[in-house]
Amino acid sequence: MDVVSDAVAAVRIGRPSSNRVRVAGSWCTRLSPYDGAGFHVVLEGSCWLLPDGGSPVSLGPGDVVLLPRGTGHVIADAPADARTLRQALPFERWQTGTVPGRSPAASGAVELLCGKYRLDRRRVHPLMEELPDVVHLPNRVGAHAELRVAVDLLGHELGTQGPGSCIAVPSLLDLLLVYMIRSWTSQGSGTWPAVLGDPVAAAALRALHSDLAAPWTNDRLAAEAGVSRATLARRFTTLVGRPPMAYLTWWRLTFAATLLRDTQDPLAAVAGRVGYSTPYAFSHAFSREFGTTPGQYRASAA
Template identity: 45%
Template sequence: MDVVSDAVNTIRAGRPHSARTHMTAPWGLRFPALPGAGFHVVLQGSCWLLPPEGGEPVALSSGDVVFVSHGAEIALASHPDSPLEVVTRDMDDAWGPVERDAAAGTTVLICGSYQLDSARLHPVLATLPPFIHLPKRVGHHDSLSAVVDLLGSELDRRRPGADAVIPTLLDAMLLYILRGWYADQAARTATGWAAALADPAVSTALQLIHREPARAWTVEQLGRHAGLSRAAFARRFAALVGQPPLAYLTWWRMTAAGHLLRQSDTPLRAIAEQTGYTSEFAFNRAFKREYGTTPGNYRRQRMTEASAIA
């Protein structure tokens, strides 16, 4: 697994929701805050994004994608001064207000949300801005545009297999959004996770850690694979990732362990082995130091929370 895929997989919680909506001016929709992340795609026409906390309105055109990283409240409207109607969502993916007939000047939107468990958010996601705007440009983010076109087609006509296809397309769209954002940022900045993912040496080390978290990595081994001396590699990794290589390795092991405890009934001994601990006792001690509770208690607490939500 690569870093971005792992970051998404460890916090995914349930299936995403989405719906296609036709709006004819004047209109305005306020999307309340949610525990996951939201997304909005303009399939046809144009509108305005009204960001959280009174930020400047952003003009959106056909093909533009907006990703609301941390589920903040935002609004979309035909004009920045349009009255706003609060959106509600039913479990059958029907977003209100009721879909309206297409007409000249209509704006067609795909709006939806991802259910994410943000209890231990990977910095690839935690450091994202409140919202991301990926405008459609020729030759730019072509893969994301292709997924958006497929998603619009599936939502427009619910054909056999749609219940399996749509969540898969939504998951792919999330990864393409993150890929596009980090590719854009890497061209603008020499620091942070955008630079870390683009840096050949640091990216190589991150891939190795995520591919083999149970391996007893040393800084010297990671540096050798990255093509740098131990000292040079340690400095570069810490500067871009924000923590030393072995500290990140431990953090990722514990994050992966928490995910396995939440999402599976894998025995504790097996989880310990998968995350690089030679004994269940050593794993329990490390886990309690990181989470403040034992793995068994953590699993029971998360199962209780999941049952209460269901």
């Protein structure tokens, strides 16, 4: 695994959902705050995203927008005043395409891919915490090529509903989420894009995330990163915000919480997968970090 994959896997639960909507004329629809993450892709036309408490965002053909905290928002054909926002139709009306206005076949139609992911926010990787309320990824020539391919594939599957689409669509939605976050990190603004762009910190994180159960030490990790122990400690701590071994302990226990939530593996197996030699040592560390036992945590997550 790697940092982005682990960060997404730790919070994602259940199956994502999506639908394809085509509307025209004057329209305005509201999506209530959601305990997860939402996204929109403009396949055709243009519209406006009006997030609660945020600035309006103009969306054009091919634009992608991610709302990683499920922020309530309105989508409309044009910027809307307060009265129009209050009268916005619930998004559920869109699922059947019954939105007032001209025929969707008319000129000026807008076609959207809309979806959402269920997320467990109890233990969130700082990379996910740093995502802004609205991540706007404009469609620019040569930018985010893999994201464009995922959007095209998802749009095709939703439009055709061919054999195997029940498997293909959720998989493509997971891929889309990874590509949206990857595209945000590539923009280079923020702590974690800087972390992943630093050769020393990134190499150390790759090593830790690829083999969480290994008997890591500062010396061994420094060798993996190709620097001295002092250099690793200084750069990693400055960028990540905690020393390498402290990060390792925190992530081992966070990943263990994901295993307790998503699997029925016995405690000894979970302990072994995250680098603890005995269930007792693991339980002690887990209780110290979470304030509850692994068994109680698993029961609460069921």
